[in-house]
Amino acid sequence: MIDELRAVLGDAAVLTGAEIPRKNCSDWSKLPDIEPLALVRPATTEEVAHVLRLCNRYGQAVTPQGGLTGLVGGARPSPSTLALSLERLTGVEQVDARTATLTARAGTTLETVQRAADDAGLLFALDIGSRGSCTLGGNLATNAGGNRVLRYGMARDLTLGLEVVLADGTILSSMNTMVKNNTGLDLKQLFIGTEGTLGVITRAVVRLHSKPAGMLNAFCRCADFSAVLALLASAQTQLADTVSSFEVMWPSFYDLVITRLPQLRRPLASGPGLYCLLEATAADLAADGARFEAFLSQSLERGMLTDAVIAQSQREAGEFWAIRGAGSEYPRILGEINSFDISFRRDDIGRVVNRLESELAARWPGIHALTYGHVGDGNIHLIVNLPGVTTQPKEEISDLVYGVVREFQGSISGEHGIGTRKLNYLSNSRSAEELAFMRRVKRAVDPGNLLNPGKVLPAPETGE
Amino acid sequence: MIDELRAVLGDAAVLTGAEIPRKNCSDWSKLPDIEPLALVRPATTEEVAHVLRLCNRYGQAVTPQGGLTGLVGGARPSPSTLALSLERLTGVEQVDARTATLTARAGTTLETVQRAADDAGLLFALDIGSRGSCTLGGNLATNAGGNRVLRYGMARDLTLGLEVVLADGTILSSMNTMVKNNTGLDLKQLFIGTEGTLGVITRAVVRLHSKPAGMLNAFCRCADFSAVLALLASAQTQLADTVSSFEVMWPSFYDLVITRLPQLRRPLASGPGLYCLLEATAADLAADGARFEAFLSQSLERGMLTDAVIAQSQREAGEFWAIRGAGSEYPRILGEINSFDISFRRDDIGRVVNRLESELAARWPGIHALTYGHVGDGNIHLIVNLPGVTTQPKEEISDLVYGVVREFQGSISGEHGIGTRKLNYLSNSRSAEELAFMRRVKRAVDPGNLLNPGKVLPAPETGE
Numbered sequence: 001m002i003d004e005l006r007a008v009l010g011d012a013a014v015l016t017g018a019e020i021p022r023k024n025c026s027d028w029s030k031l032p033d034i035e036p037l038a039l040v041r042p043a044t045t046e047e048v049a050h051v052l053r054l055c056n057r058y059g060q061a062v063t064p065q066g067g068l069t070g071l072v073g074g075a076r077p078s079p080s081t082l083a084l085s086l087e088r089l090t091g092v093e094q095v096d097a098r099t100a101t102l103t104a105r106a107g108t109t110l111e112t113v114q115r116a117a118d119d120a121g122l123l124f125a126l127d128i129g130s131r132g133s134c135t136l137g138g139n140l141a142t143n144a145g146g147n148r149v150l151r152y153g154m155a156r157d158l159t160l161g162l163e164v165v166l167a168d169g170t171i172l173s174s175m176n177t178m179v180k181n182n183t184g185l186d187l188k189q190l191f192i193g194t195e196g197t198l199g200v201i202t203r204a205v206v207r208l209h210s211k212p213a214g215m216l217n218a219f220c221r222c223a224d225f226s227a228v229l230a231l232l233a234s235a236q237t238q239l240a241d242t243v244s245s246f247e248v249m250w251p252s253f254y255d256l257v258i259t260r261l262p263q264l265r266r267p268l269a270s271g272p273g274l275y276c277l278l279e280a281t282a283a284d285l286a287a288d289g290a291r292f293e294a295f296l297s298q299s300l301e302r303g304m305l306t307d308a309v310i311a312q313s314q315r316e317a318g319e320f321w322a323i324r325g326a327g328s329e330y331p332r333i334l335g336e337i338n339s340f341d342i343s344f345r346r347d348d349i350g351r352v353v354n355r356l357e358s359e360l361a362a363r364w365p366g367i368h369a370l371t372y373g374h375v376g377d378g379n380i381h382l383i384v385n386l387p388g389v390t391t392q393p394k395e396e397i398s399d400l401v402y403g404v405v406r407e408f409q410g411s412i413s414g415e416h417g418i419g420t421r422k423l424n425y426l427s428n429s430r431s432a433e434e435l436a437f438m439r440r441v442k443r444a445v446d447p448g449n450l451l452n453p454g455k456v457l458p459a460p461e462t463g464e
Numbered sequence: 465m466i467d468e469l470r471a472v473l474g475d476a477a478v479l480t481g482a483e484i485p486r487k488n489c490s491d492w493s494k495l496p497d498i499e500p501l502a503l504v505r506p507a508t509t510e511e512v513a514h515v516l517r518l519c520n521r522y523g524q525a526v527t528p529q530g531g532l533t534g535l536v537g538g539a540r541p542s543p544s545t546l547a548l549s550l551e552r553l554t555g556v557e558q559v560d561a562r563t564a565t566l567t568a569r570a571g572t573t574l575e576t577v578q579r580a581a582d583d584a585g586l587l588f589a590l591d592i593g594s595r596g597s598c599t600l601g602g603n604l605a606t607n608a609g610g611n612r613v614l615r616y617g618m619a620r621d622l623t624l625g626l627e628v629v630l631a632d633g634t635i636l637s638s639m640n641t642m643v644k645n646n647t648g649l650d651l652k653q654l655f656i657g658t659e660g661t662l663g664v665i666t667r668a669v670v671r672l673h674s675k676p677a678g679m680l681n682a683f684c685r686c687a688d689f690s691a692v693l694a695l696l697a698s699a700q701t702q703l704a705d706t707v708s709s710f711e712v713m714w715p716s717f718y719d720l721v722i723t724r725l726p727q728l729r730r731p732l733a734s735g736p737g738l739y740c741l742l743e744a745t746a747a748d749l750a751a752d753g754a755r756f757e758a759f760l761s762q763s764l765e766r767g768m769l770t771d772a773v774i775a776q777s778q779r780e781a782g783e784f785w786a787i788r789g790a791g792s793e794y795p796r797i798l799g800e801i802n803s804f805d806i807s808f809r810r811d812d813i814g815r816v817v818n819r820l821e822s823e824l825a826a827r828w829p830g831i832h833a834l835t836y837g838h839v840g841d842g843n844i845h846l847i848v849n850l851p852g853v854t855t856q857p858k859e860e861i862s863d864l865v866y867g868v869v870r871e872f873q874g875s876i877s878g879e880h881g882i883g884t885r886k887l888n889y890l891s892n893s894r895s896a897e898e899l900a901f902m903r904r905v906k907r908a909v910d911p912g913n914l915l916n917p918g919k920v921l922p923a924p925e926t927g928e
Contacts, residue, residue, distance in 0.1 A: 098693050098811040099842070143646050154644065157621065172897050178807040180618065180843040180878035182607050182657055183886075183893045184920045185902045189653030193646055210701040229562050237674040240706055240747035283704035287755065291748070343642040347562040378563070379644040414644035429647045433636050437909075438649045444908030445901075456648045 001058045002038055008050045013088070015039040024065060024083050028130075029073040029421055036063065036083035043088040045163060045171060045202040051084060052200065052450075053169030061453045064196035066138025067109065069130035071339070072419030074142065074195040078454045086137050089202060092116040100208040101160060101177050106137025106201050113206070122208040125152035129325065137201045143193030145415030150376035151244040151281070152209060154415070155192065161205035162188040167446040177205050190445070195417050196452040198445045212281035215244070216292040217311040219267040219320045220276045222304065225350025228274055231304040232346075232376055235278060238295050242288070245279035246376030247324050250353055253370040253383075257326040260333045264326065265319045267309045276305075276375075277324050279317075324372065327381070334368055334385035338397050342405050343379045343414035352408055356382060359400060364393070379414035402428045418456045426458055435460075465522045466502055472514045477552070479503040488529060488547050492594075493537040493885055500527065500547035507552040509627060509635060509666040515548060516664065516914075517633030525917045528660035530602025531573065533594035535803070536883030538606065538659040542918045550601050553666060556580040564672040565624060565641050570601025570665050577670070586672040589616035593789065601665045607657030609879030614840035615708040615745070616673060618879070619656065625669035626652040631910040641669050654909070659881050660916040662909045676745035679708070680756040681775040683731040683784045684740045686768065689814025692738055695768040696810075696840060699742060702759050706752070709743035710840030711788050714817060717834040717847075721790040724797045728790065729783045731773045740769070740839075741788050743781075788836065791845070798832055798849035802861050806869050807843045807878035816872055820846060823864060828857070843878035866892045882920045890922055899924075 005014045015021075016038045025033035037060075042048045055062050065075045065085040077083050086107040094103040097120045104113050110131040117124035126139060128146040138144075140162070144155045152158065161176035164187075174187045191199045222228045228248055235243045254275045258266050268275065282288035292310070299305050311317035330337050344352050353371050360369045364386050373380030384397050405412050406428040413422055413429075427435065438457055442449075469478045479485075480502045489497035501524075506512045519526050529539045529549040541547050550571035558567040561584045568577050574595040581588035590603060592610040602608075604626070608619045616622065625640035628651075638651045655663045686692045692712055699707050718739045722730050732739065746752035756774070763769050775781035794801050808816050817835050824833045828850050837844030848861050869876050870892040877886055877893075891899065902921055906913075 096809075096811070098697070099809050100697075101809075143650075145644050145646075149644060153621075156650070157617075166901075170897055172901055173895060174898060176875075177809045178843075178875055178878070179841040180609050180613060180807045180838070181875040181893075182609075182877045182879055182881050183875055183890060184882055185658050185662075185905060186607075186620070186653060186656070187898060187901060189650060190905075192650070194649050198649075210697070210705060212704070233562070233564075233674070238747055240676070240704070240745060240752070241674060242704055281704060283702055284755070287751070288704070291751065343644045345560075345563050345565075345641050347560070374644070377643040379642075411640075411642055411645040411647055413646045414642070415646055417646050418648055426647060429645075431637060433634055434638060434651060437630075437636055437651060440908055441649060441654075441905065444904055 001054060001060060004054055005038070005040055005051065009040060009042055009047055013041045013043070023068055024085060026076045027068040027070045027073060029071050029076065029419065031073045031076055031420070034077045034079055036077035037080050039083045039085060041085045041088045045089070045165065048084070048089070048165045048200055048202050049169045049171050052165050052167060055082060055450060056168045056448065059448060059450070061450045063452055064141070064200045066106065066135035066141065067130065067133045069134040070138065070142060070419060071416045072421040074417050074419035074452070074455055075138070076420070081453065084200065086135065086202070095120040097122060099177060101205055102208055103175070103203065103205050104136050105203050106135060108136050110134050110136060110139055117208050118211070121211060123211045124206060125209050126155055126158055129328070136204055140192050140201050140204055141194070141196050142417045145374070145377070145379065147245045147247065147374065149374060150246055151241070156189070158207050159188060159192060159204055160207055162191055162201055163203035164191050164199035164201050166199050167448060167450045172199065175203065175205050190441070193417070195419065195456050197442060197456050198451065200451070212283065214282045214285045215317060216280045216282050216289060217317040217320050218278045218292070218296055218308050220278060220305045220308040221268050221271065221273045222276055223273045223306050225274060227304050228276060228375065229347055231276065231299055234299060234304060235295065239280050239292065242280045243278065243376070244281050245277065247277040248372065248375040249275040249324065250371040252357060253372040254323070256333070256368065256370055257323060257329070261326055261329055264323050267320060268307055273306060277320050330383050334383070336385065336392050338384040338392060338394050340382040340401050341379070341414045341416040342382065342401070343411040344408050346375065346378045348408050349375060349378065349380060352404060352410070353380065355404055356401060359404070360384065360397070363400065377414070398425065405429065420455060423458045465518060465524060468518055469502070469504055469515065472518070473504060473506055473511055477505045477507070487532055488549060490540045491532045491534045491537060493535050493540065493883065495537045495540055495884070498541045498543060500541035501544050503547040503549060505549045505552045509553070509629065512548070512553070512629045512664055512666050513633045513635050516629050516631060519546060519914060520632045520912065523912060523914070525914045527916055528605070528664045530570065530599035530605065531594065531597045533598040534602065534606060534883060535880045536885040538881050538883035538916070538919055539602070540884070545917065548664065550599060550666070559584040561586060563641060565669055566672055567639070567667065567669050568600050569667050570599060572600050574598050574600060574603055581672050582675070585675060587675045588670060589673050590619055590622055593792070600668055604656050604665050604668055605658070605660050606881045609838070609841070609843065611709045611711065611838065613838060614710055615705070620653070622671050623652060623656060623668060624671055626655055626665055627667040628655050628663035628665050630663050631912060631914045636663065639667065639669050654905070657881070659883065659920050661906060661920050662915065664915070676747065678746045678749045679781060680744045680746050680753055681781040681784050682742045682756070682760055682772050684742060684760070684769045684772040685732050685735065685737045686740055687737045687770055689738060691768050692740060692839065693811055695740065695763055698763060698768060699759065703744050703756065706744045707742065707840070708745050709741065711741040712836065712839040713739040713788065714835040716821060717836040718787070720797070720832065720834055721787060721793070725790055725793055728787050731784060732771055737770060741784050794847050798847070800849065800856050802848040802856060802858050804846040804848070804865050805843070805878045805880040806846065806865070807875040808872050810839065810842045812872050813839060813842065813844060816868060816874070817844065820865060820868055823868070824848065824861070827864065841878070862889065869893065884919060887922045
């Protein structure tokens with residue numbers, strides 16, 4: 001099979017053994033490396049189809065790979081799978097400013113897509129920290145979220161059309177460019193967020209948005225979570241849905257990062273309550289800036305917030321966001337961490353965080369449990385570290401956290417996906433009927449279980 | 465089977481023969497009545513599950529029915545199917561203002577859902593003309609669109625969670641309330657827009673939006689389609705994506721309705737160019753009204769529009785929309801009509817309409833071909849009538865129109881769906897691979913072909 005792959009793709013596109021770069025043996029999940037049987041790097045959709053036809057003939061399983069920035073092991077090879085990297089299938093094919101759409105190949109980095117949109121005077125609204133490395137195909141396969149979901153939606157909401165190669169090598173082209181297209185099953189939905197288990201995304205048409213004249217940012221303090229929700233609802237009404245981010249940081253998070261990271265500037269003194277970073281887009285910087293300021297003054301008068309600072313410059317806005325984005329610094333501050341990406345009904349979040357922080361502290365006195373996240377979207381991140389131990393009790397911590405997720409009918413994954421890391425907890429968020437239905441679809445679309453086996457869906461219970 | 469249904473649901477919920485109301489024998493498609501084997505009207509999800517379990521056991525096919533306002537025959541019984549009406553499964557279960565979500569049963573009318581949201585100080589943004597009769601379940605099963613898709617999306621985009629009963633009677637509950645939930649296949653997507661062919665929607669969780677303080681409306685004239693697109697792009701940038709509708713009327717439409725319907729007030733004299741109805745939401749009526757006016761003045765100076773009137777009152781805005789919505793009057797003006805709901809890349813629309821209007825006129829001199837629609841979403845409606853003939857050449861007209869759709873890679877259905885009316889044209893918008901994939905999913909999810917057989921998917925070509 002390797003010989004046949006070489007014959008089709010050329011020797012340089014098929015790597016084995018020591019030729020395989022380490023990066024292709026895992027992803028940013030930090031799970032241990034697994035060397036794939038081989039690494040293939042097709043450069044066209046036709047080549048991807050060739051690879052999958054061959055694999056189908058040989059019953060060879062495949063792990064699709066994008067930028068390898070996932071946090072749950074979705075792109076990490078399973079034992080004896082062929083790693084299928086889309087890294088050579090790159091390029092923005094078209095930016096159409098008049099229809100506000102962009103067409104790109106799966107291996108194009110998010111940053112390249114953003115730049116191409118920007119050069120055309122438009123905005124590709126998806127944005128996540130790994131933008132320089134992650135790829136559009138991976139963004140769609142994992143239904144990436146990020147900081148502006150509140151305003152622009154998830155990757156799913158930004159996708160109009162997809163081209164996918166199925167397990168048998170069939171090219172399924174649904175490169176729709178239309179917002180309204182009710183012609184039966186919306187095929188792209190099956191491939192978005194299923195982490196390459198139903199097909200390999202090769203190209204996509206995405207929606208672009210108008211580019212704001214600028215961004216307005218405020219760093220606020222609210223007395224409690226009820227005030228946080230009131231502030232958000234009020235901002236969405238009074239700022240006419242221009243609110244693009246609404247990030248909340250609990251004191252557990254803010255006090256630690258602001259104390260331990262001297263490079264961060266402290267916009268508000270530590271004190272009681274919660275910290276919010278509110279961002280809105282401006283079409284007219286002067287007029288919208290004045291409205292933003294008036295909204296904040298009024299919110300202060302009404303008691304929805306107790307203190308606020310408005311960014312007076314790009315630089316200052318960047319300083320606010322540096323606090324929120326201090327995530328990459330956690331391992332340096334805390335050592336080994338256990339991180340969670342969980343979602344809830346928006347108004348459950350205050351209680352959930354209190355429960356999680358207090359249960360963790362009761363069970364492991366002195367534990368660090370830092371909470372922050374995209375509260376506007378119901379999504380929070382929790383970083384846990386037990387200081388002074390050589391081996392973190394990762395499984396026990398996960399059991400506790402995902403137990404609370406189950407109790408509140410939350411989601412064990414807001415935006416990072418399932419991969420292998422969360423496989424055993426999927427039933428905390430999905431019913432037996434849902435899992436059985438997903439398996440039924442998987443069997444129909446990939447009957448040989450050749451696409452990213454062992455990911456997303458746990459093995460069925462005996463007897464199912 | 466009928467006896468067993470009566471035993472489970474009670475006699476009043478199972479009607480046969482002359483007891484079956486005429487309305488349940490077709491829908492607004494005006495296709496000839498087909499009397500179903502029986503009409504069942506379950507009042508709970510459990511009862512729907514009972515009905516489908518029984519039907520599954522007897523191999524009895526079912527046609528789900530909502531408000532019966534569809535235009536393509538999707539809810540019209542097929543010969544010997546059981547009509548399963550959701551009309552008794554009604555009620556808004558919960559409106560949660562803090563999380564901006566609403567939970568309702570499938571048979572609840574759209575208007576009832578809108579009112580419940582409004583009573584809670586929020587907006588359910590889906591709006592279509594049949595709001596008083598159509599049901600939420602039908603809206604989702606057909607992925608309804610309407611006038612505000614540009615701003616708020618289709619029914620799909622407004623749906624967070626669904627409860628569905630599968631062909632074998634399994635209740636698949638995915639009543640998610642979270643914006644971010646990446647836990648594998650997004651099950652609801654399979655049931656939205658597939659017209660009851662994969663499952664029967666029984667309940668849903670939908671997103672609500674903040675309620676605007678008011679609406680700003682302008683009736684404009686643009687010199688040509690290029691100016692129309694420039695006006696739209698500029699409006700979306702300068703009005704900060706508050707643009708909620710962008711409707712265009714070609715002279716073929718405007719001149720006819722404004723001349724023949726004396727109750728309509730003429731906002732602009734007939735003249736060269738195209739007519740646009742621009743609507744934006746206002747968070748602050750004074751400030752946003754001033755910005756709206758400034759935008760229009762500037763657009764006039766820049767030549768993007770040649771004339772415009774801003775509605776000075778609710779009443780005046782209503783008069784603008786009465787012109788756009790004169791659709792219900794067509795049969796009265798024109799007699800029997802052939803109507804189309806087609807989508808294109810936004811910047812193809814100018815050429816498409818010229819092609820359609822000129823080809824129709826060349827083939828049938830004197831033909832009425834009225835074009836208008838949701839250009840902001842790439843979706844237009846075309847109303848065709850050949851005056852002075854007793855039998856409209858419907859098939860020839862459809863062949864011509866859908867041939868142009870195929871050539872421009874457009875969609876034969878922007879928002880109305882496929883039902884049975886467009887079945888034979890589906891391949892003009894979908895590839896053989898797409899159709900085969902849809903059939904594969906259908907077979908996996910409804911192996912007995914019991915759910916709405918004969919709808920959406922044409923019978924496969926021999927040998928497939």
